[in-house]
Amino acid sequence: MKNNLKIFCMSFVALFLTNCTCSGGKNRTDFEIFHDMIKQQNIKAQEGDEKGTFMRLPPENTRAQNREYYPYKGDPEGAEENLKNPFQGQFSPELIGIGKRQYERACIYCHGATGAGEGAVAAKMTVKPPSLLADKAINYSDGRLYHIIHEGQGLMGSYRRQVRSEKERWALVNYVRMLQKRTVRE
Numbered sequence: 001m002k003n004n005l006k007i008f009c010m011s012f013v014a015l016f017l018t019n020c021t022c023s024g025g026k027n028r029t030d031f032e033i034f035h036d037m038i039k040q041q042n043i044k045a046q047e048g049d050e051k052g053t054f055m056r057l058p059p060e061n062t063r064a065q066n067r068e069y070y071p072y073k074g075d076p077e078g079a080e081e082n083l084k085n086p087f088q089g090q091f092s093p094e095l096i097g098i099g100k101r102q103y104e105r106a107c108i109y110c111h112g113a114t115g116a117g118e119g120a121v122a123a124k125m126t127v128k129p130p131s132l133l134a135d136k137a138i139n140y141s142d143g144r145l146y147h148i149i150h151e152g153q154g155l156m157g158s159y160r161r162q163v164r165s166e167k168e169r170w171a172l173v174n175y176v177r178m179l180q181k182r183t184v185r186e
């Protein structure tokens with residue numbers, strides 16, 4: 001009898017401690033010892049606050065870490081004017097080696113080994129790729145060449161996913177510059 005009383009008392013205490021939130025009906029299985037987390041004043045994801053704000057916009061000037069932001073999207077002239085080459089005039093074997101590898105991976109099929117447009121795929125194209133050694137491409141700024149790699153131009157698609165890092169793209173720009181210089185010299 002004494003034992004029974006003890007068990008009865010203990011289960012009463014246990015019930016008190018777990019503080020069952022049974023209001024949600026029989027399908028609700030969560031037990032909260034402390035109610036603060038349930039009873040707090042909060043706004044559910046799809047609820048507006050008193051100002052009618054729903055999903056909040058991130059504060060100004062914040063950026064997701066895992067996204068690349070390209071400020072000259074749809075603005076080739078802006079890139080021509082303002083996008084500066086951090087490796088301008090650098091033709092070290094290391095940098096040119098990186099550029100050459102990218103050119104041979106992504107561009108050579110159309111623009112050809114010399115850049116004149118004699119690539120293997122170009123032979124089968126109805127609209128031929130223009131020569132990168134022509135005045136038009138020579139007169140583009142480095143920023144514009146980067147832009148063409150990043151965004152494409154007319155019939156040529158974007159190659160930013162093939163030439164992935166900024167350094168590789170600028171190295172590729174410098175490699176194109178080297179092809180242009182080489183031809184002008186010869």
Ligand code: HEC
Pocket residue numbers: 103106107108109110111121127128129130131132134136137145148149153154155156159163172176
């Ligand atoms: C599938 C073929 C193809 C590949 C691969 C290709 N291009 Fe092009 N490229 C073209 C064509 C076609 C044009 C002309 C686009 C237009 O203006 O309509 C062009 C235009 C250009 C121009 C502008 C030339 C001008 O006179 O306006 C540059 C610079 C250029 N490509 C560089 C590159 C670089 C660097 C790569 C490698 C990342 C590359 N291209 C890969 C086909 C290609």
